[in-house]
Amino acid sequence: KAVVSTQSTGKEEEKSSFLADTLLQYSHSGFPIVNKEQELIGSVTRQVLAVMLEHYHDQGKEVTYDEFLHHDPSYRQKTILEQLAAGEKESIVSMKQYMNMSAVSVPETFSLHRTYVLFRTLGLRHLIVTDSSNRVVGMLSRKDLMGHALEDRLAGVTISKAAEE
DSSP: OOOOBOOOOEESEEEHHHHHHHHHHOOOSEEEEEOTTOBEEEEEEHHHHHHHHHHHHHHSSOOOHHHHHTOOOOTTHHHHHHHHHTTTTOOEEEOTTTSBTTOOEEETTOOHHHHHHHHHHHTOSEEEEEOTTSBEEEEEEGGGGSHHHHHHHHHHHHHHHHHHO
16 A cells, blocks of 8 residues: 555645645645546646736736746735735635646555655656546655655554554
8 A cells, every 4th residue: 555645636726725725734736636526637736726816816816827937926816815814805716727637646546666666767856646436535745755764654654553453
């Protein structure tokens, strides 16, 4: 079974306060997007979410692709996210135009060795872990596969499996 860190998922349409709060709470570089049935449909990066929310806060509209390409992250970004998380300028944001619909994911039963190979060969920062129904159960990051982090997590799995037997 894969080593999984807990993760917040977003929906196709989400409140700006929820998105801002998610960015403030989690340090992951990417976030899974799910449909109404909680099935994985894509992912969005932290950078895209931050730029999109900052642009919305400043201009009251969604950012276009050209504007996104020419946007420099603001030193005010954390302040803006805190204001949005508190409910200022609340709106519903459609994730469809911002998400990667080809997000890489693995089943929760995927081999740890093969997962490591995927990270190395594809240069991934994060990998979404799903169950047999394609529902998100977590997210793996590069840090999760580093030697000491992996050994600590596997030790817990070994102890809990021994207790079950």
